[in-house]
Amino acid sequence: MRWAGQQVDDDGALPGMPALKGLVRSVRTPEFAGVTFHEVRARSVLNRVPGASPMPFSWTVNPYRGCSHACTYCLVGSTPVLRADGGTTLMAQLRVGDAVVGSVVEDGLRRLVRTTVTAHWSRTVPVVRVRLADGTAVDAGPEHRVLTTVGWRHVVREGCAGDDGVWLVPGDVLVGAETLPAPGLAGVRDVLADSRGADRTVVSVEPAGRETVYDVTTGTGDYVAAGLLHHNCFARNTHTYLDLDAGEDFDRQVVVKLNAPEVLARELRSPRWTREHVAMGTNTDPYQRAEGRYRLMPGIVRALRGSGTPFSILTKGTLLARDLPELVAAGADVPVGVGVSLALLDPDLHRSVEPGTPTPRARLDLVRRIADAGLPVGVFVAPVLPGLTDSDAALDALLGEIAAAGAAGATVLALHLRPGTREWFHGWLSREHPELLERYAELYRRGAYVQKAYREDLTARVRPLLRRHGLDGGGHHMGGRSGGRAGTPEPEANPEPWPAGALPRLPERVVTETTAEQLSLL
Numbered sequence: 001m002r003w004a005g006q007q008v009d010d011d012g013a014l015p016g017m018p019a020l021k022g023l024v025r026s027v028r029t030p031e032f033a034g035v036t037f038h039e040v041r042a043r044s045v046l047n048r049v050p051g052a053s054p055m056p057f058s059w060t061v062n063p064y065r066g067c068s069h070a071c072t073y074c075l076v077g078s079t080p081v082l083r084a085d086g087g088t089t090l091m092a093q094l095r096v097g098d099a100v101v102g103s104v105v106e107d108g109l110r111r112l113v114r115t116t117v118t119a120h121w122s123r124t125v126p127v128v129r130v131r132l133a134d135g136t137a138v139d140a141g142p143e144h145r146v147l148t149t150v151g152w153r154h155v156v157r158e159g160c161a162g163d164d165g166v167w168l169v170p171g172d173v174l175v176g177a178e179t180l181p182a183p184g185l186a187g188v189r190d191v192l193a194d195s196r197g198a199d200r201t202v203v204s205v206e207p208a209g210r211e212t213v214y215d216v217t218t219g220t221g222d223y224v225a226a227g228l229l230h231h232n233c234f235a236r237n238t239h240t241y242l243d244l245d246a247g248e249d250f251d252r253q254v255v256v257k258l259n260a261p262e263v264l265a266r267e268l269r270s271p272r273w274t275r276e277h278v279a280m281g282t283n284t285d286p287y288q289r290a291e292g293r294y295r296l297m298p299g300i301v302r303a304l305r306g307s308g309t310p311f312s313i314l315t316k317g318t319l320l321a322r323d324l325p326e327l328v329a330a331g332a333d334v335p336v337g338v339g340v341s342l343a344l345l346d347p348d349l350h351r352s353v354e355p356g357t358p359t360p361r362a363r364l365d366l367v368r369r370i371a372d373a374g375l376p377v378g379v380f381v382a383p384v385l386p387g388l389t390d391s392d393a394a395l396d397a398l399l400g401e402i403a404a405a406g407a408a409g410a411t412v413l414a415l416h417l418r419p420g421t422r423e424w425f426h427g428w429l430s431r432e433h434p435e436l437l438e439r440y441a442e443l444y445r446r447g448a449y450v451q452k453a454y455r456e457d458l459t460a461r462v463r464p465l466l467r468r469h470g471l472d473g474g475g476h477h478m479g480g481r482s483g484g485r486a487g488t489p490e491p492e493a494n495p496e497p498w499p500a501g502a503l504p505r506l507p508e509r510v511v512t513e514t515t516a517e518q519l520s521l522l
Contacts, residue, residue, distance in 0.1 A: 281312075338377045376500070387436045
């Protein structure tokens with residue numbers, strides 16, 4: 001089927017979606033079987049990172065966006081969402097910038113905090129109705145997740161990835177927001193007090209037809225609605241730890257901002273633009289396969305260079321090699337950083353755990369070509385899989401190859417199993433390496449991060465290897481806590497430095513700490 005001639009008749013309409021602003025056409029092609037590209041003309045592509053974010057950059061550009069980041073983790077529009085002032089706003093009426101209530105895990109316990117809505121969208125999907133013993137009824141998309149006393153759960157089995165996901169069943173008990181401390185949120189605490197003693201036991205989960213549902217992204221990755229804690233659609237949660245490209249095997253709906261280079265150039269010409277570091281690839285890989293068709297990145301790189309704006313790119317896509325001349329030219333005028341993610345060398349294990357991604361050898365060749373071109377490049381060795389890729393010999397061999405390819409630095413990160421990822425990985429492990437199930441259950445029994453003793457051992461073993469191979473340079477750090485289940489101690493992730501070369505060299509400033517789990521491409 002040709003790319004041309006697939007104009008959407010209903011202006012702004014997408015299958016199953018009420019509207020998408022700026023839609024030009026929707027495209028399907030055998031070259032990308034099962035994937036639909038929705039071509040749009042964007043009004044803005046320069047995105048401000050929320051002020052509370054610990055990321056070491058303030059701006060991002062994403063020329064592509066996949067709907068798997070924003071599909072069915074949704075609630076119907078009439079669901080009341082708790083605001084930070086203690087009032088409520090209907091889900092459909094929320095707006096970007098609204099202050100709502102989310103949660104964080106600090107000192108081992110979850111508590112409620114003020115957070116901000118950073119994205120809001122809608123679509124039409126089949127919904128299910130969850131009824132609780134206290135009379136509460138919540139209508140949600142099938143992949144929606146809520147917090148129970150034993151962790152996050154999808155509302156129905158169909159929303160889980162693989163056969164071993166976890167979903168709600170009658171008898172499960174949801175975590176009511178009133179059970180969580182809310183220091184500094186007096187109005188919120190007073191409102192929630194009225195619900196103390198409510199019975200949050202699940203009575204039934206039943207289909208409820210098709211409805212328009214809404215979702216948000218918040219600074220904490222969750223929010224309180226109908227008195228319950230809900231997981232937002234933060235980024236792809238079931239595949240990102242695997243280093244899988246957002247536009248290859250798993251995204252089925254990809255939004256392409258056709259005019260991204262022109263719009264970015266216009267925004268960078270604004271007299272208000274202060275030439276801060278712009279990051280690309282921390283959410284959606286700019287060098288996913290579709291870039292071979294649309295060729296948006298050369299114009300984006302030229303716009304950044306022409307405005308004197310430093311930038312960085314994080315990718316696993318070997319297509320970046322196509323643009324090396326543009327990147328080298330930019331590097332002569334502005335600071336440039338390039339990061340490549342690479343988890344392992346074993347080709348058989350790669351085919352099993354990272355299907356559809358460029359091979360390890362292809363990514364090592366990409367690192368070599370970047371370095372040979374004179375650009376700085378850092379490598380994220382992530383995720384390290386306990387019992388599979390964490391032996392001294394395996395790590396030494398991988399780091400040796402990375403050093404030989406010319407990388408300026410490397411950061412080694414153990415597997416992180418946030419909710420959703422945990423269930424997918426458990427299914428894969430059950431099929432491929434059942435002998436490791438018991439060990440993983442122990443290593444990750446307290447939450448998303450591997451046990452502290454394992455992290456400390458890995459760090460102790462890796463540090464001399466990094467030093468031996470000359471890869472121990474770093475700057476900004478990656479650390480943070482995961483969102484563990486309510487009332488359960490959650491170990492803190494050890495801060496690890498960004499690898500040298502992955503960020504542009506900027507004038508000295510205060511070092512910012514970064515949350516490892518926010519880098520969705522790793």
